[in-house]
Amino acid sequence: MKVDGKHFRSIWRERDGWSVGAIDQRRLPHEFVIARLTSCEDAAVAIRDMLVRGAPLIGATAAYGMALAMREDASDAGLQRAYDTLVVARPTAINLKWALDEMRSSLAPVDPVERAEAAYARADEIAEQDVEINRGIADNGLKLIEATAAKKPGDVVNVLTHCNAGWLATVDWGTATAPIYLAHERGIKVHVWVDETRPRNQGASLTAWELGHHGVPHTVIPDNTGGHLMQHGMVDLAIVGTDRVAANGDVCNKIGTYLKALAAHDNGVPFYVALPSPTIDFAVHDGVRDIPIEQRSGVEVTDMTGRTADGRLETVRIVPESSPVANYAFDVTPARLVTGLITERGVLKPDRASLAAAFPERIAVAAK
Ligand SMILES: CSC[C@@H](O)[C@@H](O)C(=O)COP(=O)(O)O
Numbered sequence: 001m002k003v004d005g006k007h008f009r010s011i012w013r014e015r016d017g018w019s020v021g022a023i024d025q026r027r028l029p030h031e032f033v034i035a036r037l038t039s040c041e042d043a044a045v046a047i048r049d050m051l052v053r054g055a056p057l058i059g060a061t062a063a064y065g066m067a068l069a070m071r072e073d074a075s076d077a078g079l080q081r082a083y084d085t086l087v088v089a090r091p092t093a094i095n096l097k098w099a100l101d102e103m104r105s106s107l108a109p110v111d112p113v114e115r116a117e118a119a120y121a122r123a124d125e126i127a128e129q130d131v132e133i134n135r136g137i138a139d140n141g142l143k144l145i146e147a148t149a150a151k152k153p154g155d156v157v158n159v160l161t162h163c164n165a166g167w168l169a170t171v172d173w174g175t176a177t178a179p180i181y182l183a184h185e186r187g188i189k190v191h192v193w194v195d196e197t198r199p200r201n202q203g204a205s206l207t208a209w210e211l212g213h214h215g216v217p218h219t220v221i222p223d224n225t226g227g228h229l230m231q232h233g234m235v236d237l238a239i240v241g242t243d244r245v246a247a248n249g250d251v252c253n254k255i256g257t258y259l260k261a262l263a264a265h266d267n268g269v270p271f272y273v274a275l276p277s278p279t280i281d282f283a284v285h286d287g288v289r290d291i292p293i294e295q296r297s298g299v300e301v302t303d304m305t306g307r308t309a310d311g312r313l314e315t316v317r318i319v320p321e322s323s324p325v326a327n328y329a330f331d332v333t334p335a336r337l338v339t340g341l342i343t344e345r346g347v348l349k350p351d352r353a354s355l356a357a358a359f360p361e362r363i364a365v366a367a368k
Contacts, residue, residue: 001167001181003032003213009172010057011064011127013120018071020064024051025168029209030307037061040069040082047089047096050200054169055243055279056130059095062086063126066103067119074115079107092252092294092330093243098278099126101365127171133276134173136344141179141239141274142186144340144347148236149188156217157183158236160193160226163254164206165241165274175274176239177210179342184216192218193229197254199300199327223256227263237270239342245273245280247366249335249350250287255328261337273333273350274342277359282366287332294329301325 001008011022020037026049027033035051037043043065046052052061069082083100090096103122110118148157163169165176173181183190192211197203204220211218221229229235238260244252251257251273264271284290302319319325335350348354356363 001172001210001214009127009131010054010168011052011060011171013064013124018068018120020061020068022046022052022061023168025053025206026051028168029205030313037064037068039072040065040085043068044085044089047086053202054164055093055095055241056134056170056175056276057168058090058093059099059278060123060127060130060171062089062096063099063103063123064120066100066107067116067123070107070116070119074112076108076112079104079115090294091292093279094281095243095276095278102126130171130276131173133278133344134170134175134178137175137274137276137342138173138178138182140344140347141272141342142182144237144270144272144342145179145183145188145190149183152236156189156191158191158193158229158234160195160229160235160238160260160269161207162195162203162238162240162257162260163197164202164210166207166210168206168210169241170276174210174241175276175342176241177207178274179239180211180216181214184214190216192216193226193235194218194220195223195226195256195260196220197256198223202254226260227267230263230267230269235264235267235269237272238264239272239274242273242275242279243330244284244287244291245275245341245350245355246284246287246291246332247280247282247352247355248286249338249341249352249355250291251275251333251335251338251341251350252287252291252293252330253333255331258331258333258337261333265337270339271333271337272340272342272347273338277343277345277362280355280359280362282355282363288334291330291332293331296327296329298325298327301327
């Protein structure tokens, strides 16, 4: 996607051929800063500290982290050590484990002398595959936006989204935003309601920044606004991303997604989830019960950072010093509240049979 006319992906191999460039997402929307990752530890810290975030990008970063690790120590022990370091960086997005499993199984049979080269090649493939998958999601989700547009000729299609499931959260295009970008490119009038997404404000900081740079009309709303908009016919459809979809179609995504799905259900607003197939976890049968929910530092809740009028970044506390806080980073929306899963292989019903029929090769892997 473009930033000030220049094409960027969220992660790439630098010109030196071995170090890895990534946009430091903690600094957006205030500053556009590129970070250079030069070790497996750098990649693990980038994921843990959310320099990079978003399920597919976490997976791609982990893949490059393995490649960086193979430059340092390509032995069997080194391979396992890199896997163990990266796999615990964040617990909820299953793309992390998916990418590491892919890397480990393709590298294990390779002679250690050739492992570093093979690791970069496989990491590049994982990144390219993400872009291709998201293009598939764009095509399949576009049909839903087109169908909505056809019902209100000349009118704007209003899409509500939560968190950032845009190109910054993937390698390119995004998942939830991919159909929106394509619809915009095709001349369909779309407008996006962007949930601010407390506590880290990925909607206000990242989705709004992305959409703005791409010229897509949008409005940032406080997280509590969606229900009101839906009651008044101001949302045609909701499209969100996901960090893990269980075999039964339950969807884990950024905290607050469940509440939006409830409001959508109550108001007859279609609620779609866009997902690349690596986000499906066939090993988890009941998402509400079994998907691990990351709990993050309370500082994300108590403190807010922003730019002052004279251009300084300032962090202020907004909660009384003595009040305890809780920071659950994700929640799970039961499949019964999801209208459809927008995947690279079509829009699926959120149930075991549909997921299994569309992605049989993933079941075999989960069963191993
Ligand atoms: C295509 S990204 C889908 C999800 O990863 C996204 O909606 C989300 O919840 C991101 O959470 P984050 O905590 O910012 O990594």
